[in-house]
Amino acid sequence: MGKTILIIALTFAVIFLPLPTQVRADQPYYGGYENRSVTTTSKVLFDVDFAGTTSSGIPSSKWLGGVLSVAGANSTSVTGYIHQSLVVLWNSDSVTWAPQAYYGGSQHHYYSRSVGSGYYVAFYGRIDIGSGNATYKMYAYPSEEAFNSDQPAIYTWSNATKSQNFVVGAQYHDGFLIKHLQFGVESNERVTETTWYESNSQISYYDGSSWRYNAAYSTCGNTSHITCIRRESLRF
Amino acid sequence: MEKRFVIPTIAVALAVLSLTVYVTSSINAAAVREGSVPALTPLEIRNPEIATKYGITGYLEISSAPDTPSSLTIIGNETSITFLLHFVSYLPNITETQVTLDPSSGLGLSIQQVYNGGTININDLVSYSVGKTITIKSGEVVPVTLTIHKPANFPHGISFPAGPVGIMANVPIIDNTGVYING
Numbered sequence A: 001m002g003k004t005i006l007i008i009a010l011t012f013a014v015i016f017l018p019l020p021t022q023v024r025a026d027q028p029y030y031g032g033y034e035n036r037s038v039t040t041t042s043k044v045l046f047d048v049d050f051a052g053t054t055s056s057g058i059p060s061s062k063w064l065g066g067v068l069s070v071a072g073a074n075s076t077s078v079t080g081y082i083h084q085s086l087v088v089l090w091n092s093d094s095v096t097w098a099p100q101a102y103y104g105g106s107q108h109h110y111y112s113r114s115v116g117s118g119y120y121v122a123f124y125g126r127i128d129i130g131s132g133n134a135t136y137k138m139y140a141y142p143s144e145e146a147f148n149s150d151q152p153a154i155y156t157w158s159n160a161t162k163s164q165n166f167v168v169g170a171q172y173h174d175g176f177l178i179k180h181l182q183f184g185v186e187s188n189e190r191v192t193e194t195t196w197y198e199s200n201s202q203i204s205y206y207d208g209s210s211w212r213y214n215a216a217y218s219t220c221g222n223t224s225h226i227t228c229i230r231r232e233s234l235r236f
Numbered sequence B: 001m002e003k004r005f006v007i008p009t010i011a012v013a014l015a016v017l018s019l020t021v022y023v024t025s026s027i028n029a030a031a032v033r034e035g036s037v038p039a040l041t042p043l044e045i046r047n048p049e050i051a052t053k054y055g056i057t058g059y060l061e062i063s064s065a066p067d068t069p070s071s072l073t074i075i076g077n078e079t080s081i082t083f084l085l086h087f088v089s090y091l092p093n094i095t096e097t098q099v100t101l102d103p104s105s106g107l108g109l110s111i112q113q114v115y116n117g118g119t120i121n122i123n124d125l126v127s128y129s130v131g132k133t134i135t136i137k138s139g140e141v142v143p144v145t146l147t148i149h150k151p152a153n154f155p156h157g158i159s160f161p162a163g164p165v166g167i168m169a170n171v172p173i174i175d176n177t178g179v180y181i182n183g
Helices: A002-016 A144-148 B003-031 B048-054
Strands: A029-034 A039-041 A043-049 A064-074 A077-089 A094-103 A106-117 A122-130 A133-141 A153-160 A165-168 A170-173 A176-179 A181-187 A199-206 A216-220 A225-229 A232-235 B034-036 B058-064 B071-073 B078-089 B096-101 B108-115 B118-121 B126-128 B133-137 B141-149 B159-162 B167-169 B173-175 B179-182
Touching (some): A029 A199, A064 A122, A077 A133, A094 A122, A094 A153, A106 A133, A106 A153, A106 B108, A122 A165, A153 B159, A165 A181, A181 A199, B058 B096, B071 B078, B078 B133, B108 B159, B167 B173
Parallel strands (some): A106 B173, A176 A225, A232 B034, B058 B173, B071 B179
Antiparallel strands (some): A029 A181, A043 A122, A043 A199, A064 A077, A153 B108, A225 A232, B096 B133, B108 B118, B126 B141
């Protein structure tokens, strides 16, 4: 009798032992986030360049991207919207800019166009929010001369949004560290065929009177939660 | 406790503990779901298998007409570019999309070129050959002409990018145009 109970109980225990939850990033992503207390802002900024990367070494089925992502909010209460500015280098040496936004895993708005080539010295991406619109800006500098004299071509994409402002910083929610302002390198598949370089710099947010630059911490796909919707958390 | 009850008691306790942990973790898993946020390029937008995963129902692709040179010079007071607007639907029940073309709306694409002495706002210089709203059926390609008007005081020798400024749709827009204008 005792042995029977033992066998049943152990079988029961093995069946119901909790298994770890599988988490998976949709795309390879490695980046950074500002680890400060949560604050609101109306503008975020970053700079991407691909100097040192031979674009022809990237397979034509892959792309190499620099991305800035920020959570939308009403005051410090997140709305669940995520706004992204993506700058992508292709095998052809063309550089595509793709501003885009998501809510609950679904795309809210999207636009893309070529804004230059891999030899450009800087691609400054900025996202502004206010008056019901998210406004994405791309400042493309084709040469050192254009950069030093501050003469970029400026592309702007504006779309309606339900957020009043952005939030930056990080906070815990339901056991997850939610990192509201993130930047990094992302691709559709790991680019392993060539040695590539992609620089993210000038990551900052506007505090109402000046641009604020803070120390950043590293983050990667499975831990890169950026916002939440009620009790759902969204990550890269 | 009698010796014969020790092992069964431990086994039952273990089972109860496991069940408790399982139920608790199941409740937490139901309360906190994780979703993914991608970064998409035209490659993924054109792929219905990937795009529909993110609620994308189709897309509008804008290209320059064949044989459009990569750079155009304004001769006289104006020059024109023909764009081809192509709507692709991923859902059988979405057979058309509405597109607005309004360079002065402040929505959609705007282009500025900074030069030594000022800034050119391309949206202020252009007009479209069609009204502010058009409907494009799925699979249809609609040509639209953008005319760039050169004001009398336009700075000499300035090159700037032109594109489908002020175009909006309820689907992702893939802008393949890439024409430079030599003023």
